[in-house]
Amino acid sequence: MAGGASSVFIEASTIRELFRKLSEEYPGMEPHIKRGVAVSIGGKIYRDQLDTKLPVSSEIYLLPRVPGG
Amino acid sequence: MPLDQDLEIKKFKVIGTRVRRPDGVDKVTGRARYGADTSAPGQLVALVLRSPHPHAIIKKIDISKAEKLAGVKAIITSADLPDLTNGDRAMLDILENCMARKKVLYDGHAVAAVAAIDATTARAALKLIKVDYQILPHVTDVDEALKPTSPVIHDHIFTDGIEPKPTKASNFNKQAEYGHGDLDAGFAEADVIIEKSYKTEQTHQGYIEPHSCLASVSPDGAAEMWVCTQGHFVYRNQCAALLGLDANKLRVTASEIGGGFGGKTHIWTEPLALALSRKANRPVKLTMSREEVFRCTGPTSSTSIDVKIGAKKDGTITAAFAELRYHGGAFPSNWAEFGAMTTWACYDIKNCKSLSKDAIVNRPKTAAYRAPSAPQSCFAVENTIDEVAKAIGMDPVELRIKNAAKEGTKSSYGPVYGPIGIGATLQAAKNHPHMKAPLAKDTGRGMACGFWFNFGGQTCVDLNVTPDGTITVAVGTMDVGGSRASLALAAAEELGVPYEAVRVIVADTSSLGHNDMTDGSRGTFSSSMAAVFAARNAITILRERAAKTWEIPVDDVEWVDGEAKAKGASRGNLAPLTLKDLAKGAGGTGGPIAGHSEIVADNAGVSFGTHICDAHVDKETGKTTITRYTVIQDAGKAMHPSYVEGQYQGGAAQGIGWALNEEYVYGTNGRLQNAAFLDYRIPVCSDLPMIDTQILEIPNPHHPYGVRGVGETPIVPPLAAVSIAVTNATGVRMHHIPMSPPRILKAIKSAKM
Numbered sequence: 001m002a003g004g005a006s007s008v009f010i011e012a013s014t015i016r017e018l019f020r021k022l023s024e025e026y027p028g029m030e031p032h033i034k035r036g037v038a039v040s041i042g043g044k045i046y047r048d049q050l051d052t053k054l055p056v057s058s059e060i061y062l063l064p065r066v067p068g069g
Numbered sequence: 070m071p072l073d074q075d076l077e078i079k080k081f082k083v084i085g086t087r088v089r090r091p092d093g094v095d096k097v098t099g100r101a102r103y104g105a106d107t108s109a110p111g112q113l114v115a116l117v118l119r120s121p122h123p124h125a126i127i128k129k130i131d132i133s134k135a136e137k138l139a140g141v142k143a144i145i146t147s148a149d150l151p152d153l154t155n156g157d158r159a160m161l162d163i164l165e166n167c168m169a170r171k172k173v174l175y176d177g178h179a180v181a182a183v184a185a186i187d188a189t190t191a192r193a194a195l196k197l198i199k200v201d202y203q204i205l206p207h208v209t210d211v212d213e214a215l216k217p218t219s220p221v222i223h224d225h226i227f228t229d230g231i232e233p234k235p236t237k238a239s240n241f242n243k244q245a246e247y248g249h250g251d252l253d254a255g256f257a258e259a260d261v262i263i264e265k266s267y268k269t270e271q272t273h274q275g276y277i278e279p280h281s282c283l284a285s286v287s288p289d290g291a292a293e294m295w296v297c298t299q300g301h302f303v304y305r306n307q308c309a310a311l312l313g314l315d316a317n318k319l320r321v322t323a324s325e326i327g328g329g330f331g332g333k334t335h336i337w338t339e340p341l342a343l344a345l346s347r348k349a350n351r352p353v354k355l356t357m358s359r360e361e362v363f364r365c366t367g368p369t370s371s372t373s374i375d376v377k378i379g380a381k382k383d384g385t386i387t388a389a390f391a392e393l394r395y396h397g398g399a400f401p402s403n404w405a406e407f408g409a410m411t412t413w414a415c416y417d418i419k420n421c422k423s424l425s426k427d428a429i430v431n432r433p434k435t436a437a438y439r440a441p442s443a444p445q446s447c448f449a450v451e452n453t454i455d456e457v458a459k460a461i462g463m464d465p466v467e468l469r470i471k472n473a474a475k476e477g478t479k480s481s482y483g484p485v486y487g488p489i490g491i492g493a494t495l496q497a498a499k500n501h502p503h504m505k506a507p508l509a510k511d512t513g514r515g516m517a518c519g520f521w522f523n524f525g526g527q528t529c530v531d532l533n534v535t536p537d538g539t540i541t542v543a544v545g546t547m548d549v550g551g552s553r554a555s556l557a558l559a560a561a562e563e564l565g566v567p568y569e570a571v572r573v574i575v576a577d578t579s580s581l582g583h584n585d586m587t588d589g590s591r592g593t594f595s596s597s598m599a600a601v602f603a604a605r606n607a608i609t610i611l612r613e614r615a616a617k618t619w620e621i622p623v624d625d626v627e628w629v630d631g632e633a634k635a636k637g638a639s640r641g642n643l644a645p646l647t648l649k650d651l652a653k654g655a656g657g658t659g660g661p662i663a664g665h666s667e668i669v670a671d672n673a674g675v676s677f678g679t680h681i682c683d684a685h686v687d688k689e690t691g692k693t694t695i696t697r698y699t700v701i702q703d704a705g706k707a708m709h710p711s712y713v714e715g716q717y718q719g720g721a722a723q724g725i726g727w728a729l730n731e732e733y734v735y736g737t738n739g740r741l742q743n744a745a746f747l748d749y750r751i752p753v754c755s756d757l758p759m760i761d762t763q764i765l766e767i768p769n770p771h772h773p774y775g776v777r778g779v780g781e782t783p784i785v786p787p788l789a790a791v792s793i794a795v796t797n798a799t800g801v802r803m804h805h806i807p808m809s810p811p812r813i814l815k816a817i818k819s820a821k822m
Contacts, residue, residue, distance in 0.1 A: 035159070038524075040484035044771075047524055048669040061483035066407055066522045068589025069274070069331025069437035069781055 015039050016050040018060065036065040072602045074670060076770045083561050084774055087711045088568045091553050092325070101325045104281030104297025109352035112283065113142050113184040115345050116191040117338060117355070118198050119365060120173035120180055123431035123739025124207035124222065127169060127200060130181060135197035140190035143349035144198070146181045150344055153313050158225075162400045164311050166434045167340050173202070174222060174399035175431050176740045177364030179338075184345040184353045207431040207739040211396040212373050214240040214428040222429050226401055240429040242401035247409050247482045248390075248422030255388025255420030259379025261460045267449040269788065269806040271371040271733035273363055274438050275723070275751045278327025280366065281356035284342035288350060292319045292343060297326055299333040299547050300586020305578040311340050312347070319343075322577040323547050330723070331437030332367050334588050363744035367436020368733060370395035370404045374449040380457045384471045388420040389413055393446055395427060398434040402427055408442035411785075412450055413481035414520035415491050415677065417474045421481050431739055437588060440521040440781035444724060444788045448806060451517040451789030456802065465793075466499045469518060490703030490767045491518060491677035497763055498679040503699045511685055512696060515793025518679040519785025523594065523778035525670030526585035530599040531576070532560060532607050534662040538649030540566065542603070543576035544596050545584030550780055551712035552592040556600040558708055559774070563604035565631030566648060582667055590778025594769075595670035597708060601773050607664025614658040615646045672771040673778055678702035680721065680786040684794035688817060691810030693729055693795055699761040705769035705777030713779050718760040720783025726752040727784075728791035732807050 008026070012018035018039070023030040038047045040061040046052050047065055054060065071077070095101040132144045147170045154160040164170075169178045181198050185191040206220035213219055221238050228235050230244035256262060282296035292314060298304050301323040309316040326333065342355040357365070372395045379388040391412045395405035405425035412423040423446075458465040473492045479485050498504060498516055508514055531543045542556055557571040564571075585591065608628045615633030616623040621643075625636050632645035655662050683697040700717040707713040730750045734742040743749045768775025792803040795813065801820040805812055 043485045043487045044672045045484065045522070045524075045675075046671045048526065049671045052671070059485070063410070063483065064403055064406060066410065066524070066589070067331075067334070067437045067441060068522075068524065068591065069334070069439035069441050 012054055014050065014054060015046060015052050018054065019050070038063045038065050072605060074598055074771050074773065076768050076775050077773055081562060083558050083568050084706065084708050085710065087709065088554060088558065090551060091557065091573065103278050103327050104324045105356045107283050107295040107324065108354065109283060109285055112352040112354050113186060113349055114188045114191050115182055115184045115342055115353045115355035116188065116195055117179045117341065117361070118181040118195045119361070120169065120176065120178045121740065122173055122202055122204055123176045123209065124205040124220065125173050125202040126205065127171060127173060127180060128203055129201040131199040132181065135183065135194040138190065138194050138197060140186040141183060141194045142186065142351060143184040143345045144181060144194065145341065145344050145348060149348065150311070150340065153311065160310060163307060163336065166400060167337060175433050177361065177433060179341065179365065182341045182345055184349050208240065209430050209432055209735045209739055211371055211394050211428050211430060214396060214430045215394060215426060222399060222431065226429065241426060242429055243403060243406060243427040245406040245409060245425045246422065248413070249479060250420030252388050252390055252420050252422055256379040258381065258387040260382045261457060262377065262379045263453050263456045263460060264377040265453050265456065265804065267374045267376070267452065267804045269372045269445045269448060271368050271432065272438070272727045272731040273368040273749065274328065274330035274332040275726070276328025276330060276332055279357040279359060279362045280333065280337055282339050282342050283352060283354045284339070284346045285352035286343055286347040290314065290318050294319065294321045294339065294343065295324060296321060296339055297324045297333060299326065299329040299549055299588060301547065302545060302578050302584045303586045304336055304339055307336050308340050308343055312343055320577055320579040323575055326547065326549050329549055330439045331441060331588060334586050335367055335436050337366055359746065360744040363749065364741050365433055367434050369438040369441065370397065370435050370445070372408070372445040374446060376449045376453040378453050378457050380461060382461050384461060384463045384468045386416060386418050386472045389418050391423045391446065391449065393423060393425045395442060396430045396432065396435065397427060398432045399429060400434050401429060402435055404435055404442045408446040410482040411443040411520050412446045415474060415518050416472045417478040418472065418481065423481065439720060439723065439784040443519060443521050443785045444727065447517065447519045447785050448788035448792060452792060452802065455793050466495060466504070466516060470495045470499065488767070488770070489675060489677060490765060493765050493767060494518060494677055494679035494701045494703060497701045497765060498681055501681065501699060501701065501763065503681045503697060503761065506697070508683065509685065509696070511688060511798055512683055513794045513797025513799070514681065514683050515790045515797060516679065516681045517786040517789035517793060518677060519782060521676050521782045521785055523673040523676050524589040524591055525595040525673045526589070526591050527669050528584055528595045528599040529581040530596065530603040530666045531581060532600070532603040532664040534607065534648065534652045534655070536652055536655070538647070538652040540564065540571040542571060542573040542600060543580060544573060544599070545576055545581040546592055546596045547587040548575055549587045549592060550716055551709060552596050554712065555593045555597045555708040559597045559600040560604045563601055564608065564648065565629070590676065590780040591673065593708060594673050594772060594776055594778045595668070597774070597776060598670050598772055599666040599668050602666035602668060603664040605664070606666065607662060610662050610664065611648070611651050614651050614655065614662065617658045618646060618654065619643055674769045674771060676703065676777055676779070676782040678782045678786055680790040682787070682790040682794040684791060684798055686795055686798040686813060688799065691813035693808060693813065695725055695758055695791065697758055699763065700783055701763040701765065702779065702782055703765040703767045703777060704779050705772065706766055706775040707764050708774065708776060710764060713764055714762045716780045717762040717783045720781070721760050721787050722752055722757055724784045724787025725757065725791055728788045728806055728808060730807050730809060732809070
């Protein structure tokens with residue numbers, strides 16, 4: 001998806017911008033982002049609020065959107 | 070008043086009280102309307118023709134004789150459900166599961182559906198439909214499906230997650246990896262290494278109410294559907310997309326729900342009922358039989374899991390690895406990946422990894438089942454942890470406490486934890502009287518902890534003040550576990566009115582904006598938050614109306630205990646205006662008074678629980694009796710403690726059934742052998758002790774009242790807790806769920822050899 005890299009460096013101020021830049025720089029990521037991913041910012045998990053600000057130097061994890069029962 | 074989701078510490082007036090449930094009387098008197106209880110004039114009865122083969126090419130379907138049968142009004146096959154998915158493979162998979170296209174993929178896969186004037190005629194018509202199958206080799210076992218020699222079910226599946234991507238199609242649809250650290254170094258540090266393999270069998274959610282819907286499509290394209298579902302907005306969106314309807318023209322009303330637990334988060338027969346209604350130009354009711362529910366809806370995955378744990382003699386876990394193999398039934402899925410994400414989530418382990426392999430088999434499409442994928446991985450991990458404790462001679466609770474994740478721990482699935490409750494539940498278990506109670510002969514005690522993600526999502530709430538000053542609340546997130554009571558409590562708390570003054574309904578899809586389905590333990594978490602915000606918006610209007618009435622600035626009006634009060638010394642002669650006063654005068658101050666809230670609630674926070682189980686095993690018959698069971702879990706804030714306790718008890722009961730009895734049994738012909746409650750035995754009241762509960766309240770910082778989702782985590786630890794108890798009762802480690810009497814006797818016999 002990201003050329004085999006487990007972590008990448010992206011400059012972005014919101015989740016929306018992060019997704020856009022990831023899709024541009026790593027086209028393999030785009031279908032996964034379109035299907036929906038969750039974002040962990042400093043341990044807090046966001047699934048929907050794309051306007052969420054990314055704190056400076058924050059560690060971001062992209063996770064599958066986990067279903068529930 | 071704030072409209073953000075951060076916690077406010079406050080003293081509650083009604084939150085946390087055990088008020089009478091609003092749906093109780095209707096449900097115990099039979100007045101409540103479930104999926105099959107709605108009827109329409111002129112409605113037809115629909116039945117579905119299902120494949121007897123697990124894997125076959127559909128060469129031809131001849132409906133000519135059935136069409137001529139008197140009383141038959143419409144017959145559909147996949148030809149009546151053209152692919153409108155525009156390249157969206159996930160939606161095409163949903164359509165293909167609802168009705169087979171070129172191949173049947175599992176025993177029970179739909180191939181045609183009939184709408185007729187009555188069930189007798191529909192049954193006769195099914196017999197007149199001739200399907201010419203070319204039978205193909207099949208596979209129903211997850212490990213067999215992953216072998217290169219396995220019959221390939223889909224020729225478009227090339228394993229995702231492996232570099233380079235394979236060029237040969239297979240049943241291995243996805244591989245994923247989670248974890249951190251250096252496994253080799255971690256295992257090299259260990260004094261003890263335990264390596265074990267486990268299997269769990271496929272189970273069904275076992276909801277009492279079968280799926281049912283009534284569909285009515287008019288010639289002008291407007292359509293209505295009454296259906297039993299966990300998410301009528303999602304059903305609306307998916308059915309409209311698959312049938313080429315505008316979503317606004319399909320109005321879906323959710324019935325009361327007789328259980329779902331994840332199984333009613335997917336559409337199954339609803340598009341068929343709508344397509345039949347459109348073709349027949351009559352309302353169509355389609356209700357599944359119990360056999361169909363078992364054969365054709367969405368059970369959980371069966372699994373095969375390998376675990377390896379290394380630890381020092383002082384109990385420090387130095388390395389942990391698991392390989393998890395799950396299946397998604399006949400369609401690609403991520404179930405093993407979700408299992409892998411939960412594998413080590415309870416623990417703070419320097420070097421850990423989980424590798425997932427998702428497979429496709431000739432079984433019905435796997436659906437979510439309460440904390441989907443977590444109970445199986447918990448079963449494998451916690452049994453191995455228990456073995457580590459035995460190997461180093463350490464108390465199993467102390468071992469878990471020593472290695473428990475805490476605030477600041479880097480979780481095994483990536484993020485660093487904020488404040489979490491695993492340590493608190495383990496300490497509560499350690500101090501619980503159950504842990505110290507004496508054990509009877511042939512009885513063992515087991516304990517286990519488990520983890521699940523919760524989430525929030527999109528929710529709409531409309532709150533209206535009626536002319537007599539009582540309150541109606543409409544929500545679009547289905548009530549599956551008591552959220553109507555919680556919403557009424559939230560509205561009453563904010564407005565300062567009695568709980569009984571608030572009535573909550575679940576509104577249809579034409580009355581509110583989109584709501585996500587009730588899954589992920591989100592129902593009460595997100596809809597109570599929306600109700601709080603809707604009430605606060607209504608209070609803003611109530612203060613404005615009072616200000617108008619008094620002809621004073623709105624800033625001089627405050628809302629206290631259900632009344633508008635004028636602030637300041639100069640206003641002392643103004644008597645408070647009650648909600649009733651303001652409602653009565655609403656026509657003269659600006660019209661109806663309401664508060665609305667449309668939110669997306671994120672950051673629900675993760676959830677942990679610890680269970681303790683005592684199990685007696687009859688070593689002659691292999692029968693296990695659960696003699697005592699305790700659930701300890703963090704609820705954040707229990708809005709209605711009785712409902713929270715009910716969720717804990719229900720999850721434990723389902724997990725005990727999964728651990729001891731429940732199992733899909735497939736014959737060598739690929740057909741399900743036990744599609745009935747007589748042969749697929751879920752626990753009933755007489756099988757279980759009273760399940761004790763201990764609610765911990767560690768407030769969630771991201772909900773105004775501190776609420777956490779509680780519905781799913783209770784099913785995570787039971788497989789492990791029960792199996793460890795059985796192991797301690799028999800002296801033989803149980804590696805295969807369910808631990809039915811024959812399986813226990815076999816394990817005891819093998820251990821003696």
